Amino acid sequence: MAWKTLDDMDLNGKRVLVRVDINVPVADGIVTDATRIERIVPTVNDILAKGGKPLLIAHFGRPKGKVVLDMSLRVPLPALEAALGRSVAFIETLEGAENPTAEVEAAEVALLENIRFHPGEEKNDAEFAARLAKLGDVFCSDAFSAAHRAHASTEGLAHHMPACAGRLMQAELEALEGALGQPVRPVVAVVGGAKVSTKLELLGNLVEKVDHLVIGGGMANTFLAAQGIDVGKSLCEHDMTDTASEILTKASAAGCDIVLPADVVVAAEFKANAENAVVANDACPADQMILDAGPAAVEKISTILDGAKTLIWNGPLGAFEIEPFDTATNSAAQKAAQLSKAGSLTSVAGGGDTVAALNQAGAAADFTYISTAGGAFLEWMEGKTLPGVAALQG
Structure with missing residues (x-):
């Protein structure tokens, strides 16, 4: 650069x-x-x-x-x-x-x-x-x-x-260039959060750049719904299912493995320590909501991370703000931190909720790089040219 x-x-x-x-x-x-x-x-x-x-x-x-x-x-x-x-x-x-x-x-x-x-x-x-x-x-x-x-x-x-x-x-430019510009493969991206609609450009760019794209949070529900799965009362953008299907098709064509949770944690109410159960992703009761990825999903993410060389992380895997629905985020983050500390994984993370989630998991200190930039970090991941960076190259 x-x-x-x-x-x-x-x-x-x-x-x-x-x-x-x-x-x-x-x-x-x-x-x-x-x-x-x-x-x-x-x-x-x-x-x-x-x-x-x-x-x-x-x-x-x-x-x-x-x-x-x-x-x-x-x-x-x-x-x-x-x-x-x-x-x-x-x-x-x-x-x-x-x-x-x-x-x-x-x-x-x-x-x-x-x-x-x-x-x-x-x-x-x-x-x-x-x-x-x-x-x-x-x-x-x-x-x-x-x-x-x-x-x-x-x-x-x-x-x-x-x-x-x-x-x-x-440091920001070197970390992001290392993660997306000239990364060591395999590359894994973890993208979570509430809405697909806010991260459309991000997902569209990543499927052409990474080997595995792990989707979590409310976004995962929209992708499950796009596959005809009933997600009950879960947070889900039903009007975005066609778009989610298009992203799945684009990923397949690009050779990108989209990872959705095979099992999920469901509850009837969104509150700390609510009564909950682990069910298959297609078995969410009609009167309940998906609030986290399940243990099998976490195990799959851990296996993918074991084989990865580069990780980009943006967004939590579940409702990390309340227990016990922070379990998947905490477990996956701690796994990534462990691999990063051992020197086998280069991990770059950014975004407001992301930093909060990684800090809560006690994992942030061992990530290779945590970006303090919100919008700029996302726009870079979306493949956009940042005016303040382009000006330095002139």
């Missing part, structure tokens, strides 16, 4: 505009999960070590081109300073960045106020991007999670100055 990294840039004495993603969850003004902030630390430290001066550019929330005080980057600033282990000069306005105070000039690291306060950001306005570019000498893109947006600070800046990928962007 033809993009530069920090290793290719002379940063000594240079002002480096660093697009980061510190759009973190907050409750009562306090950051509740600093993962995204922690992931940018290597980039900032490497820029400093190379004699550069980082000016961090980021968004927070969706202010839609207006100043919204609740969405000020002052909110995550303390968590940013804690992660970096140093003070960060806060710049209130673009004018303040253009005419820096003595305090900002003296600071090792500075943070510009929410870039989405400016209407030119999301419009990818060329004049706005040019104005931003004058604040620095080099552009370092480290927000893969925003790379599917063609905004001034994610795409526009790359056309105005020397550009490179930061350490997080580099």
